[in-house]
Amino acid sequence: MSKTIRIAGVPEHFNLPWHLCIENGEFDEVDIDLQWTDVPEGTGKMCQMLRENETDIAVILSEGIVRDIAAGNDASIVQVYVQSPLxxxxxxxxxxxxxxxxxxxxxxxxxxxxxxxxxxxxxxxxxxxxxxxxxxxxxxxxxxxxxxxxxxxxxxxxxxxxxxxxxxxxxxxxxxxxxxxxTPWPCFVIAVRNEFLKDNKHVINQILEIVNNTTIEFKEIPSIDRTLATRYDQKLEDIQEWLKLTRWSQKKLDKNTFDKIQNQLFELHLITDKKDYETVVK
CATH class of the missing domain: 3.40.190.10 (Periplasmic binding protein-like II)
Incomplete structure (x- = not known):
């Protein structure tokens, strides 16, 4: 019996690794039915979806989710997804x-x-x-x-x-x-609703392992530049430049980076309360 898990992200080239894993049936192999929702409205909308139990996982901008968690969104950051700035x-x-x-x-x-x-x-x-x-x-x-x-x-x-x-x-x-x-920090992180994370930590770890194996080798996939250019309606030379600048990550968000994001948001009066690193990054 496969487990249905909902994930949301922007319809942008950063997220092609997820789609390749889904299309190649890699989640199916471990009995995970990962259902992807494209969210063209971006991070604000995904914060709302996490709050309202419309998604279990979101691939989301770091500053957006840190701000929303500080404002009461009951979610955690489980990993950095893209290390390079947006x-x-x-x-x-x-x-x-x-x-x-x-x-x-x-x-x-x-x-x-x-x-x-x-x-x-x-x-x-x-x-x-x-x-x-x-x-x-x-x-x-x-x-x-x-x-x-x-x-x-x-x-x-x-x-x-x-x-x-x-x-x-x-x-x-x-x-x-x-x-x-x-952005003065890594751009995308993976966030999970705490209610879901509590009972499904091993499933989240499986999902991360699968996508991380793809992002590690993503740039070496034959003709990946052409695939991206075609799918996302981009010029080949633009995609090649973007690929050079983009670095995926397989690591947790470190405390220094978390503090940097949160301090900046606090300084700009975008949050009124700061959260402890340990309560946000799981």
Whole structure:
């Protein structure tokens, strides 16, 4: 009798290792029916899904889940999934008058939802630029399609999203990218609802072992660059550059990194209480 487990993640190239494991039947071999849900709305939506028991596991942005756990989400971080930073491109509409990053001070930023990476990183970026973060204005757009609409119509002025996933919209003249803002920490972690983790620690360990075996060798898979380019509608040279920059992880989130993320969120008034490392990282 196979055990059904629900997992959620963004429909982006980072998550191809999961899909390959599912398609190759690797979870089925150990009687795990891993059911993947694509969440184009991103981290804010996945935090909600963990809270509302709509998923057991989420492959989620580090800063988003650390913030939501601090705010009461009863989940734990079991592993880092992608060690390298996420490179956020800062985008404006092609015809926009904004040319440089300083032009965007006090302008309205499109975000997928409150608590999402696009929201938190807009605040990190504002702090990096020494802007007053209290003056940030947000327009909630849910998905990248919503961002296209909001920027094109002038409802919002700029939009931060993973640089490579947004590149086709830069190439086709929808957006212009005016700067990059890398996260100052590993970008993706794997989070699990505590209620589920409590009784299924061995199953989670099996799942991690399977996906980790794939991520260790992921870059060596023959023609993986072509597979990624085709599946995610990317130019081959962009995917090759992305692959060079991306490092998967098979390790726990270490205390220094956890503290760095949590301290930054606290400093930006995005959390009011800090959690102990041991209670969040299992």
């Amino acid at each position: 490179i956020w491109g800062i985008h404006v509409a092609k015809k926009s008058n904004y040319k440089l990053l300083p032009d965007l001070e006090n302008k309205k930023v499109a975000i997928s939802r409150m608590g999402s990476g696009s929201h938190l990183m807009a605040i990190v970026n504002a702090k990096n630029q020494n802007w007053d973060t209290q003056n940030l204005q947000f327009e909630i757009i849910n998905t990248i399609d919503g961002a296209v609409e909001a920027l094109t119509s002038g409802q919002a002025d700029y939009f931060m999203w993973e640089r490579f996933m947004t590149k086709p919209l830069v190439d086709n003249g929808t957006f212009r990218r005016i700067a990059d803002c890398p």
